[in-house]
Amino acid sequence: MRSAVPSTLLSRRDLDFLLHDWLRVSELVERPRYAEHSRETFDDALDLAERVATEQFAPHNRAADLAEPTFDGQRVRLIPEVRAALESFAETGLLTAGLDASVGGLQLPHAVAAACFTWIQAANVSTSAYPFLTLGNANLLLAHGSAEQVDTYVRPMLEGRFFGTMCLSEPHAGSSLADITTRAEPQPDGTYRLLGTKMWISGGDHELAENIVHLVLARIPGGPPGVKGISLFIVPKVLVEPDGSLGDRNDVVLVGLNHKMGFRGTTNTLLSFGDGGHAPGGRPGAVGHLVGPPHQGLAQMFHMMNEARIGVGAGATALGYTGYLKSLAYARERPQGRPVGAKDPAAPQVPIIDHPDVRRMLLAQKSYVEGALALVLYCARLLDEEKTAPADADRERAHLLLDVLTPITKSWPSQWCLTANDLAIQVLGGAGYTRDHDVEQHYRDNRLNPIHEGTHGIQALDLLGRKMTMHGGAGLTLLTSMIRETVARAGQAGGEVAALADRLAASVDRIIAVTRRLWADGDPVLALANASVYLEAVGHVVIAWMWLEQLLALPPEGAGDAFHAGKRQAARYFFTVELPRTGPQFDLLDSRDRTTLEMRADWF
């Protein structure tokens, strides 16, 4: 079923190594939730994801970039391949791979479902955004919606008939959700009428589905100001009758499409709620249904946001990974030049992979993308643990660790797998800069990831200002104790692994010392001034941890094959070239540097 030519989307060998040799996902079948599953059903799901990704998503990746969605004032038009791919995706069951059987899901472990979805993201990140958002929306409603809301909105989404969005930002309120002004007026019938404008809404309009279920943050008049007065509403594009049939068009109007550098196949919209003049029933506003109790909107939305943040990291990883594999394939085939010191100009040219600088660029990419994939799957495995670990304490621990890792899993791949794409372009040289090759598109697509679902700076504030300090520093304690546990195992393994573990242990000490020092005098402005530097340094340490974990899952040195040798070398690269970058970063943090704080706006 699978091709003999290695895929340039992802490495199945690597996925199998991470899922089985390292994360031991097959052991999950001993838990009741996954009792119907086996290694075989996992393999089948991954085979299927690879096939759908390769056959349905990859072929129109460039076409969707070249022919971005257009809006003629009436309809949004996309190339037809998008709908065809999404129908396949839903039909094969991949859309609901990780969901409960009670809602029609395959109930696969999250680690397996995440690996499946990564194939889709690697093949075509723009088209993957539609089910990505729809699933996030469905999961939120499964957690917080009423049974009726689940029946009316979630089931059609999981059947692929409705799509979903998340509507947070407004033109004047992007990162600052405290400032949203969209209003939700309660109606006698228990519904609400929404009035306001939402910006940057991905998947906000299209004709890919019968309906679009918007999840909208808005204020109920009289509620508290700031984030404490935000509630969450379901606002369907088309009203749904009690029997599930579609009724009138709701007053949700597409004001315009945003035109982006990349991710062009995903519509990104400015939407107006309740200002389109076709309000149902003559009352102004778009009909909305409150989700859960009032004023809980932000907390509810973070259910979706946290999932989305890890998903953004997964998408960034997928783009980095496919760019790496494509530049690797090019480097193996492209002859150019001769080795340093070769004097005979008549000798045949060598493939560029033989040049050390090209190998450096490939090895750097490998260390980034495989390190990032390990982190993404580790988080997915934590989700399984959070949901199904037999002991309460294990579930709580998984929840807390996932909380701490979320900003890192969102931001590290967004930064370093973008760097991988930059290196992929560089390996291809001039060819990489043209639209004849995919790598320039991956680079453009990936540039969105440090921005959406909370910018890099927002993740940094979340990590240093919240995750590392909450519950009296429990997050910091848990993360560092988990890393130290790996270090201890590596120490017992001895040899090179133990030597690398020593370096990681030293980095963990620095995280602890720097975190304490930053918060020592309770000056949050100074502590947070270099939060991004902190995020980047901690992120590098976490990825070094992921590499040490992978090393411990390898067969003993000498017993493995070329794949294992490559893992060892990439780990060495990360520890030798990458981890030392954190030295000056920790030094800067430790000095409680005030350089940016003291820069005055009028000095620029």
Next chain:
Amino acid sequence: MRSAVPSTLLSRRDLDFLLHDWLRVSELVERPRYAEHSRETFDDALDLAERVATEQFAPHNRAADLAEPTFDGQRVRLIPEVRAALESFAETGLLTAGLDASVGGLQLPHAVAAACFTWIQAANVSTSAYPFLTLGNANLLLAHGSAEQVDTYVRPMLEGRFFGTMCLSEPHAGSSLADITTRAEPQPDGTYRLLGTKMWISGGDHELAENIVHLVLARIPGGPPGVKGISLFIVPKVLVEPDGSLGDRNDVVLVGLNHKMGFRGTTNTLLSFGDGGHAPGGRPGAVGHLVGPPHQGLAQMFHMMNEARIGVGAGATALGYTGYLKSLAYARERPQGRPVGAKDPAAPQVPIIDHPDVRRMLLAQKSYVEGALALVLYCARLLDEEKTAPADADRERAHLLLDVLTPITKSWPSQWCLTANDLAIQVLGGAGYTRDHDVEQHYRDNRLNPIHEGTHGIQALDLLGRKMTMHGGAGLTLLTSMIRETVARAGQAGGEVAALADRLAASVDRIIAVTRRLWADGDPVLALANASVYLEAVGHVVIAWMWLEQLLALPPEGAGDAFHAGKRQAARYFFTVELPRTGPQFDLLDSRDRTTLEMRADWF
């Protein structure tokens, strides 16, 4: 004449500071070559460049990106604004600003001419590429062409009637020029007939000018193999009659346009020489004229390449600079959120420049782009010194220093002003990712710069393998002694400047130690394996030097204004955040790390 609103292309204040307070270009008017000039003529030229850049080049920057050149099989079509801008550029004399009066030039110092051109690059780098290539071509022919060739080809180029190209690469030979196969057959009349295919030729076809003068590298049959058998030819698109009138079309055929991620306004072409079936006179091949003696083509082309490499660095700097200024303007105006710790959600939002993380991103950009601009103008000033210093020894010294700095001036801005563009996007957030703002285009345009005119890796080999070792290490000795001279002056200045100088002195010691160590046992493969790391580390030290130089040109602390305070803070930032990055890089080089060398191709 100049607007009261600060330009978002470049900072005239910074240019004046660099050119006058630091580089003291007005003193050049004491030299015979510049005797006709004065501070006033310099100011007029800069005013003019700003005006032409603002009025003629900037307005169609986005339009040229959106409507890239098309080829219908007969003609290449560009938007008409390109021709209009280039006509203005030639008419105003800016095209020949730095050239000899004997060929119609304004004979301005190179430092001033370079500053003028940087305005044009900041406004529209794609349109600027046409005169950029034409000037490089003309300068090469002024140095190596015959008087007749100058009259026939150079004068029309300097009048703006002909444009020029450089044709080096072939489809199978990009970085490896030893492998070019284009053939030049000698003819009884002293001309040659060229047969071959050239790839990546910027400006290779268009209808912007009456003619295109291609400078083509080719082999005369019977010559030595490799780079020693390459000769240089003038191959005009349209043959030029002895009286200067245009004759038949030469056999230079556009095979196709390359479609790029950025730099879209510049045509980039695949050209066929002598394969189009319309060979003049019935003999196959495109008519070419040998430049200088045979087999000297590569050395002659390097005349143009070295100039082009510094020009690439200038273009990268210009893109970084304008991105910085645009993100700065946005950050001053865009309200979003409140300061850390502000509790009142009803308080008005603050401009994002008030957030430390945004200030960090602006300060980083400032330190990169102003550091890069200093280096670019320093190199241009060295060119003046090379050409006009009264003492032979000073001219030779300038020549050698320029030689050493060329790979750094090409590569450092290409890497770090691209990073600046990345930060500019991040400052704008989602808005920065859309085509409604310029920053995403600057990022795409700038991504070409680490590739063309010799990739990053090629510059690294040039610096470590050639420039630092040639003449028994004279380049290394000169560069480090120049930096130490600045350090000594800073030491005398005392205070903070002296403290920063100590850090720079330590970095210089590391450059010397690492260079010696890499070459200690004469293993070039190992020495050059991490050449890119070396290039990046030395580049950062050189930019720190440029910042120390700027500090020494400031008025005493307390005596200056906000501009001077900003310079000081950007220098502090560079020394505090950036220079320490080199520590792990030097450590890696010092350990003669073999990680990439030992990675086997089959392990990927």
